[in-house]
Amino acid sequence: MPIKLSVERQTNVGRLCKITEWGTFPDAIDIQTPAYLTYTRFGHIPHITWDVAENELSLKQKQIYQLTLASLQTNVGRLCKITEWGTFPDAIDIQTPAYLTYTRFGHIPHITWDVAENELLLKQKQIYQLTLASFFEALETIEKESKNEGVASFCCMPLNSIRHLSLHDPLAKIPEGFNNNKSMAIWSGKAGRRSIEPENFIKILKTCKPHSFTALWDYDTPFNVQKKRHGKSLFRSSEWNIALFEKNHTVFEEPGFLPLAGGISKESRLAFAKYFGPKPYANGFLIDLYHFSHGENIQNKSEFEVDVVADLISDVTLLIQQDVPRLVEGAFDPYQIYCLVKNGCD
Structure with a gap:
């Protein structure tokens, strides 16, 4: 009316x-x-x-x-409710702030699936983080043996579990200097560097069948890089995702989390937010803070200084859609998580 x-x-x-x-x-x-x-x-x-x-x-x-x-914004961050997650078929009720449960090769370290599902008595449905780097070498076998449920069936995960595909294993090696204009580099256990191009990433998604995934981005911007390198990072990330979402006219059933990267450059992070924020296929955002995380094998790490991190991401979250989740991948201690939540991360 x-x-x-x-x-x-x-x-x-x-x-x-x-x-x-x-x-x-x-x-x-x-x-x-x-x-x-x-x-x-x-x-x-x-x-x-x-x-x-x-x-x-x-x-x-x-x-x-x-x-x-x-x-919905409190003094310690925003409170949200997730009722749907990508291609997961059932209705869910997940209150944020929340977390991804880390897995390596589809298993939670030191916990069996029987214990995870029946003994932990968690109040919320868990979203499990599948780390592509940990099972990259098994993709060919997964494609042959587990056509219906993808990596979940191959790794004997509960088939009613929610699965998010991350490209890096946050606790494994993440060296610098190996991305190029055509592909993003990940590090696969003892096999070493593997390159992912938009075309073969589409095939990987069809093989793994996650319910959501992290999109490609040029993460190689530690604290000591020049402004020109930050510009190249945005250029590569945009080109890869144009090829992934636009040029191939691929309609993904799974939502992709688009990158908000930029290292320690606030100017670069704002540029990422202005570019990726309005995209129609932005169903979620990855705020890239790998170089600030506790991963022991990440090259050229930066100290997690609360004021620095807050300054880098607080304005970024104002430039993006407010009704989609904001994800940070990596290992962080409770106080660091509190800082991230306070500055708009979910």
Whole structure:
């Protein structure tokens, strides 16, 4: 239903109007303008109870209360609810902030699937992180032996588990200097470097059958690189994802998490956000902080300084879609996780 407004007259200080209907509000109203919205946070007027607002203030006009998305933002981050996850067929209820459960070759280290599913008694459905680097050499066998359920069947994972495919193993080797204009490098156990191009990544997704995945990006921007290298990182990442999502006209059933990279350069991170933020296939975002994580085999790591990290990502989260998840991959301690959540990560 419309908002019905009639202009009564124009004066030297603006126009005087009368509002008689307001959207789906069922009753007739009489609001003279200029007027204002009464601000609320989480459905409440700060420092005033609803009893006082409705019965004691003696306002002459009906109030219009402003409900904002900021009501979901708390002093320690935003609170969200995930009800669907990619191609996972069932409805879910996952409250954020949350985490991915790390696996290597489709297994949680030191925990059997029987214990994970039946003994841990977790309150929320888990999202398991499949790390491509840990099973890259088995892709050919997975394709032959597990055509229906992909890597989950091959690794004997519970078939009702939610699976997200990450490219790196955050606890394995991530050296620098091996990406090029055509491909992204990952490091596969003892086999060493393997290159992923957009064309073979599409085949990998069809083989593995995850419910979501991390898209390709040029992560090789440690703290000591020049501005020109940051520009090359954005160029490569954009070209790979154009080839992945646009040139091949591939329609992915699984949502891809697009990269928000840029190393320690705030300018570069904002450039990533401005480029990837509006993309129609942006179903989630990966905030790349690998060089700040606890992975022992990451080359040219940076110290996780709370103020530095907050400055790098806080403005980035304002430039992207607000109704999609923001993911950070890597190993972080509880205080670092608190910092990430406080600055808009889910």
